[in-house]
Amino acid sequence: MKSIAELEEIRKRTLEQIGLRENNEKMRIVVGMATCGIAAGARPVMNTFLEELKKRNINNVSVTMTGCIGICRLEPIVEVIEPDGSKVTYVKMNPEKAARVVAEHIVNGRVCIDYTIGAEEKNK
Amino acid sequence: MKDISLHLLDIIRNSTAAGARNIKVQILADINEDELRIIIEDDGIGMDNELLERVTNPFTTTRTTRKIGMGIPLLKASAEMSSGELKIDSVKGKGTVVCATFKISHIDRPPLGDIASTMTGLIAAEPEIEFILNLNSDNGSFKFDTTEIKEKLGGVPINEIEVVYWIREFIEEGIKSIFGGVLDEIDS
Numbered sequence: 001m002k003s004i005a006e007l008e009e010i011r012k013r014t015l016e017q018i019g020l021r022e023n024n025e026k027m028r029i030v031v032g033m034a035t036c037g038i039a040a041g042a043r044p045v046m047n048t049f050l051e052e053l054k055k056r057n058i059n060n061v062s063v064t065m066t067g068c069i070g071i072c073r074l075e076p077i078v079e080v081i082e083p084d085g086s087k088v089t090y091v092k093m094n095p096e097k098a099a100r101v102v103a104e105h106i107v108n109g110r111v112c113i114d115y116t117i118g119a120e121e122k123n124k
Numbered sequence: 125m126k127d128i129s130l131h132l133l134d135i136i137r138n139s140t141a142a143g144a145r146n147i148k149v150q151i152l153a154d155i156n157e158d159e160l161r162i163i164i165e166d167d168g169i170g171m172d173n174e175l176l177e178r179v180t181n182p183f184t185t186t187r188t189t190r191k192i193g194m195g196i197p198l199l200k201a202s203a204e205m206s207s208g209e210l211k212i213d214s215v216k217g218k219g220t221v222v223c224a225t226f227k228i229s230h231i232d233r234p235p236l237g238d239i240a241s242t243m244t245g246l247i248a249a250e251p252e253i254e255f256i257l258n259l260n261s262d263n264g265s266f267k268f269d270t271t272e273i274k275e276k277l278g279g280v281p282i283n284e285i286e287v288v289y290w291i292r293e294f295i296e297e298g299i300k301s302i303f304g305g306v307l308d309e310i311d312s
């Protein structure tokens with residue numbers, strides 16, 4: 001059984017790490033989590049982002065939720081927002097695509113063009 | 125929605141959108157009554173009676189001053205399809221209580237789903253909000269409270285990924301011990 005006391009260990013370990021981190025601003029991953037997004041599979045997409053960040057020990061990226069962006073047919077929708085405010089919008093996401101966005105965009109700074117809303121709209 | 129945990133996520137998103145600072149979720153299984161009860165309580169902006177009437181009956185209400193969402197009607201349909209019901213109490217400026225019931229043994233009852241993912245997703249996204257999760261059945265009860273977790277964490281943010289993962293496992297264990305053998309879909 002897990003016990004609340006384990007948090008003390010996590011606290012000690014994490015406080016040390018936080019002290020060592022560079023104080024750079026956070027990149028944000030924002031997942032559309034309104035009814036349409038949830039029904040289309042946004043929660044497993046968010047889970048995958050959290051899992052991939054944990055696996056790669058990336059801690060300067062936050063994962064949050066937003067409401068309905070207004071294009072339900074393109075859900076799940078994910079925005080990756082740089083500290084300077086510039087934004088890439090990914091559409092029709094799934095866990096596999098989310099893992100690739102972490103590997104390529106978050107880690108290597110290469111936007112996954114084929115998942116972007118621009119590429120999707122061009123294909124129509 | 126495939127399962128109850130996805131409805132729960134959607135309904136709690138209403139509470140966060142309503143500016144709630146405290147959100148309490150209860151999941152209660154009563155085997156004797158054959159009833160599963162989900163209660164979501166928030167201290168957000170609340171709804172007046174006219175809005176409340178409109179959100180629960182979007183197709184029978186004639187006034188359409190604004191676009192109406194589908195989250196609440198979908199939960200209502202899910203509950204009613206398994207011989208349960210949806211009730212909402214709300215006071216403008218005070219908060220809202222949403223209560224959905226399901227007949228446990230009903231063939232159309234959606235499975236509970238991944239409650240731990242719903243909670244950890246919300247906590248990761250909304251670290252400032254205090255969440256309480258209460259689980260109860262004949263097996264006993266389980267309580268999770270972010271206020272208590274934050275106290276233990278001292279200066280470490282609750283949305284640190286390692287903490288989020290600890291919370292996920294903690295809640296998964298709670299679900300197993302309270303609903304294992306009580307709800308068919310949860311192994312004991």
Ligand SMILES: Nc1ncnc2c1ncn2[C@@H]1O[C@H](COP(=O)(O)OP(=O)(O)O)[C@@H](O)[C@H]1O
Nearest residue numbers: 138139142168170171179193194195196197220
């Ligand atoms: N907990 C709540 N507190 C305040 N208002 C709420 C709450 N839940 C629902 N509402 C109101 O009811 C409306 C309809 O909710 P819903 O059916 O989930 O659709 P949507 O969230 O897409 O608008 C919301 O837009 C909001 O105005």
Ligand SMILES: [Mg+2]
Nearest residue numbers: 134138193195
């Ligand atoms: Mg909603």
